Amino acid sequence: MDKDGKRVVITGLGVISSIGIGWREFWDNLIKGKSGISPVTSFDTSNHFTHNGGEIKNFNPEDFIPKGNLKYLSRASQLALAASRLAIEDASLSKDTSRMRIGAILGTTMGSVQTSEIINELMVLHGKTDFGDELLCQVPTHSSPSVVGSEFNLLGPNFMFSTACSAGNYAIGYGFDLIRFGKVEIVLAGGIDPLSKVAFTGFNQFSAVAPERCQPFDKNRKGMMVAEGAGILILESLENALKRKVPIYAEILGYGLSCDAQHMTQPSVDGISECMIKAMHEAGIGKEDVDYISAHGTGTLANDRNECAAIKGVFDSLYKNIPVSSIKSMLGHTMGAASALEAITCALAVKNDIIPPTINYETPDPECDIDCVPNEARRQKVNIALNNSYAFGGNNASLVLKKFAID
Amino acid sequence: MDRSVVITGIGVLSPIGIGKEAFWEGLKKGRAGFKNISLFDTSNFNVHIAGEIEFDPVEFLGKKGIRDLDRSTRLINSASKLAIDGSRLEITEENTHYTGVSIGTTFGSLHSIFQFDREGLLEGPRFVNPSHFPNTVINSPASQISIRFKIKGFNTTISTGFCSGLDAVYYASDFIKLKRADIILAGGVEELCEETFLGFYKLGYLSGNDGSDPICCPFDMRRNGIILSEGAVILIIEDEEHALNRGADILAKVMGYGNSFNLTGYKKNRYEGIGLKNAISIALKEASLMPEGIDYVCSCANSTKELDRMETEVIKGVFGEYANKIPVSSIKSMIGESFSASGALALTAAIGAIQRGFIPPTINYKERDNLCDLDYVPNEPRQRDINTVLVTSADPYGQNTAVVVGKYG
Numbered sequence: 001m002d003k004d005g006k007r008v009v010i011t012g013l014g015v016i017s018s019i020g021i022g023w024r025e026f027w028d029n030l031i032k033g034k035s036g037i038s039p040v041t042s043f044d045t046s047n048h049f050t051h052n053g054g055e056i057k058n059f060n061p062e063d064f065i066p067k068g069n070l071k072y073l074s075r076a077s078q079l080a081l082a083a084s085r086l087a088i089e090d091a092s093l094s095k096d097t098s099r100m101r102i103g104a105i106l107g108t109t110m111g112s113v114q115t116s117e118i119i120n121e122l123m124v125l126h127g128k129t130d131f132g133d134e135l136l137c138q139v140p141t142h143s144s145p146s147v148v149g150s151e152f153n154l155l156g157p158n159f160m161f162s163t164a165c166s167a168g169n170y171a172i173g174y175g176f177d178l179i180r181f182g183k184v185e186i187v188l189a190g191g192i193d194p195l196s197k198v199a200f201t202g203f204n205q206f207s208a209v210a211p212e213r214c215q216p217f218d219k220n221r222k223g224m225m226v227a228e229g230a231g232i233l234i235l236e237s238l239e240n241a242l243k244r245k246v247p248i249y250a251e252i253l254g255y256g257l258s259c260d261a262q263h264m265t266q267p268s269v270d271g272i273s274e275c276m277i278k279a280m281h282e283a284g285i286g287k288e289d290v291d292y293i294s295a296h297g298t299g300t301l302a303n304d305r306n307e308c309a310a311i312k313g314v315f316d317s318l319y320k321n322i323p324v325s326s327i328k329s330m331l332g333h334t335m336g337a338a339s340a341l342e343a344i345t346c347a348l349a350v351k352n353d354i355i356p357p358t359i360n361y362e363t364p365d366p367e368c369d370i371d372c373v374p375n376e377a378r379r380q381k382v383n384i385a386l387n388n389s390y391a392f393g394g395n396n397a398s399l400v401l402k403k404f405a406i407d
Numbered sequence: 408m409d410r411s412v413v414i415t416g417i418g419v420l421s422p423i424g425i426g427k428e429a430f431w432e433g434l435k436k437g438r439a440g441f442k443n444i445s446l447f448d449t450s451n452f453n454v455h456i457a458g459e460i461e462f463d464p465v466e467f468l469g470k471k472g473i474r475d476l477d478r479s480t481r482l483i484n485s486a487s488k489l490a491i492d493g494s495r496l497e498i499t500e501e502n503t504h505y506t507g508v509s510i511g512t513t514f515g516s517l518h519s520i521f522q523f524d525r526e527g528l529l530e531g532p533r534f535v536n537p538s539h540f541p542n543t544v545i546n547s548p549a550s551q552i553s554i555r556f557k558i559k560g561f562n563t564t565i566s567t568g569f570c571s572g573l574d575a576v577y578y579a580s581d582f583i584k585l586k587r588a589d590i591i592l593a594g595g596v597e598e599l600c601e602e603t604f605l606g607f608y609k610l611g612y613l614s615g616n617d618g619s620d621p622i623c624c625p626f627d628m629r630r631n632g633i634i635l636s637e638g639a640v641i642l643i644i645e646d647e648e649h650a651l652n653r654g655a656d657i658l659a660k661v662m663g664y665g666n667s668f669n670l671t672g673y674k675k676n677r678y679e680g681i682g683l684k685n686a687i688s689i690a691l692k693e694a695s696l697m698p699e700g701i702d703y704v705c706s707c708a709n710s711t712k713e714l715d716r717m718e719t720e721v722i723k724g725v726f727g728e729y730a731n732k733i734p735v736s737s738i739k740s741m742i743g744e745s746f747s748a749s750g751a752l753a754l755t756a757a758i759g760a761i762q763r764g765f766i767p768p769t770i771n772y773k774e775r776d777n778l779c780d781l782d783y784v785p786n787e788p789r790q791r792d793i794n795t796v797l798v799t800s801a802d803p804y805g806q807n808t809a810v811v812v813g814k815y816g
Contacts, residue, residue: 047531047532047533048532048533049533069673072673073673100667100685104668109544109545110543110544111545111566113520116517116520116521116524117524120521120524120525120528121528124525124528124529125528129451129605129609131609133609133610136606136609136610137610139517139606140513140514140566140568140804141513141545141566142513142566142567142568142802142804142806143804145567145806146668146671146804146805146806147673149668149670149805150670150671150672150673150805153670154668155667155668155669155670155682155685156666156667156668157666157667157668158567158666158668158805158806159565159567159574159578159806160565160566160567161563161564161565161566162512162544162545162546162564162565162566163546163562163563163564164544164545164546170563174578174581177581177585178581181581181584181585197524197527198520198523198524198527198543199543201523201524201527201532201535201540202523202535202537202540202543203540204532204533205532205533205535205536205537205540206537206540257507257560257561257562257563257587258504258559258560258561259507259508259550259553259558259559259560259561259562260553260559261503261553261554261556261557261558261559261562262554263554264541264547264550264551264554265541271559274504274559391546392541392544392546392547392550393541393544393546393547393549393550393551393553393554393562394550394553394554394562395546395550395561395562395563395564
């Protein structure tokens with residue numbers, strides 16, 4: 001198999017986020033620089049050090065899923081199903097498209113962890129072990145791609161990647177491979193994560209969570225915000241998309257993976273540099289071709305410093321000319337959904353020639369002297385976007401998207 | 408697709424043996440690996456046995472840096488060490504960027520999640536031990552392999568339940584063909600823990616739930632559930648040319664693999680044979696084999712009523728007349744159901760069949776079920792030259808994977 005197999009394009013987007021349901025509302029609010037951060041209400045935070053998170057307040061699962069089925073679905077699966085429905089409608093995928101040739105490839109950090117937390121609370125605090133089957137059946141994380149496959153009759157490969165906070169890019173990347181390979185024509189790919197108490201507690205104990213807001217690249221940044229979300233993309237071979245005569249958001253040129261092989265939680269400059277270099281190499285582009293970088297940009301001291309150092313190293317003298325923004329300033333860190341929502345952002349950026357801002361930016365940090373598109377969206381030609389994502393375990397993934405042109 | 412994918416090393420920890428030779432010997436002898444559970448208190452359950460592995464991680468990994476690693480991580484790192492040494496693989500600054508890790512696990516972090524959360528519930532969230540937090544992410548076992556053995560190409564964790572182990576090999580084989588890597592440590596891991604045990608127990612999956620003596624007897628009329636177990640496997644998956652250039656021993660070649668989903672219900676997950684049937688058909692086609700080109704089926708049957716019957720029907724559907732002539736056995740009769748590790752363990756058995764010329768038996772086979780009427784290699788291994796093996800996995804959530812491996816050269 002040559003690297004250049006079939007061309008792969010994006011033909012549908014589905015978003016469930018704290019700043020919007022559906023990509024239109026999400027995109028409008030990204031450009032407005034709206035924050036989705038609010039006090040967490042889904043569990044008691046009174047004994048935690050911090051209390052804010054990126055919780056989705058106006059997601060009503062019943063808008064997407066028959067009420068009788070809800071009790072069988074973890075929140076992760078509810079988010080996955082809702083975002084998938086939006087993406088499939090957006091791509092005008094009718095029921096008569098051959099379902100054998102469609103895969104469902106998702107990524108997550110914590111998966112159905114909310115269900116585990118419910119079960120644990122019943123056992124530990126209430127001494128109960130008589131919880132019903134419907135709760136137990138939600139625990140396996142592959143229940144999420146399963147419900148998506150079943151609901152939309154997708155009979156191709158069905159995968160769940162659990163590569164933590166880069167899982168969305170892993171899923172999109174492998175979806176791209178499966179189409180390029182000719183194994184399937186269409187892949188529903190993306191990432192999901194519910195707000196997890198375990199993650200909230202863990203990041204708090206790491207002193208990695210900001211008390212009020214997320215300020216990537218700011219000198220006074222105080223950390224990340226634990227958040228939730230779902231981002232689903234419909235990936236399709238170009239020939240199939242042209243045959244169906246559907247609008248195309250962007251083309252995927254390639255991706256790169258790397259592993260720091262150093263530390264479970266501290267990102268490495270070498271590892272993330274390698275990942276960007278691999279992605280650009282596969283995409284067949286040079287560093288001068290990159291018009292926008294969607295940063296991993298979590299807002300922690302270590303991440304932003306190391307990511308900026310890597311960008312400087314890779315892009316050399318060009319680095320100050322490339323806009324690098326972090327939508328985590330608005331959404332917080334949606335974990336496994338993050339890189340999928342950021343891939344959607346890149347697709348809309350190349351489609352519309354608009355770059356969303358890094359909000360909450362006040363004080364420059366000499367160690368992060370990139371152009372972070374502070375506080376205001378920018379209208380600017382974006383032909384090629386690079387989407388960075390890093391994760392616990394040093395599981396790095398970068399994806400390259402390009403404005404679609406037929407030749 | 409120019410590149411051919413071969414297997415050049417195996418690291419295995421199973422209830423019937425540690426290391427490939429001990430594992431194959433156990434299979435050949437028809438040894439059962441079940442014993443009383445020591446990892447947690449079972450006095451609240453009707454079932455007290457499982458396929459627990461006795462092992463000392465220090466023996467494989469030394470003392471340094473293992474204190475905070477959970478059991479899954481210790482198991483899969485030990486398997487990695489065995490595989491790397493057995494394959495005489497040296498990971499260097501030159502080849503590390505073309506070496507990757509692809510691990511299947513679904514509940515690998517479940518115990519760590521519950522323990523971490525439990526501490527928060529009982530002591531308060533400000534008093535939990537932060538050094539246990541990294542164990543709660545599902546990619547922690549895989550990531551620790553990269554950290555320990557300095558593997559920088561990529562690191563992937565796949566969670567597809569029963570299919571995870573085979574899917575990790577499927578993904579790795581794609582990555583070799585796509586030239587994303589030359590060498591990949593691929594496999595699966597699942598640890599035995601109270602939480603997983605409780606879940607399977609509550610859902611009525613375990614043999615002995617009703618107080619009777621647990622029995623693992625795939626395809627037998629008396630089958631009534633699984634015996635839960637644990638396991639860890641790493642296979643060194645490699646580009647053929649790369650393996651030849653470094654003079655590696657090639658144990659088998661990956662000939663074809665298929666993956667297909669079948670629909671499942673909201674309320675009750677169930678097996679529909681069509682997904683497994685499609686997965687097998689794709690794998691055979693990729694391997695350019697007709698059904699009669701398969702010498703042995705290393706089955707995923709786990710001694711549950713539904714799965715064993717479903718797989719029997721699927722084999723009849725795919726193999727037609729030839730179905731009665733092909734030996735089909737389930738090594739789970741000996742090692743139990745190790746979930747995400749099971750596919751990789753079956754693949755290891757398949758390589759043993761090819762390397763050592765025997766078909767592992769289905770032990771505990773006594774009473775025939777009229778709905779399961781194939782040649783299950785009952786109770787005794789069979790000496791035979793094996794050139795090709797089909798390995799299957801099916802999950803009640805609808806995922807299905809099939810891999811065909813064959814003799815090299």
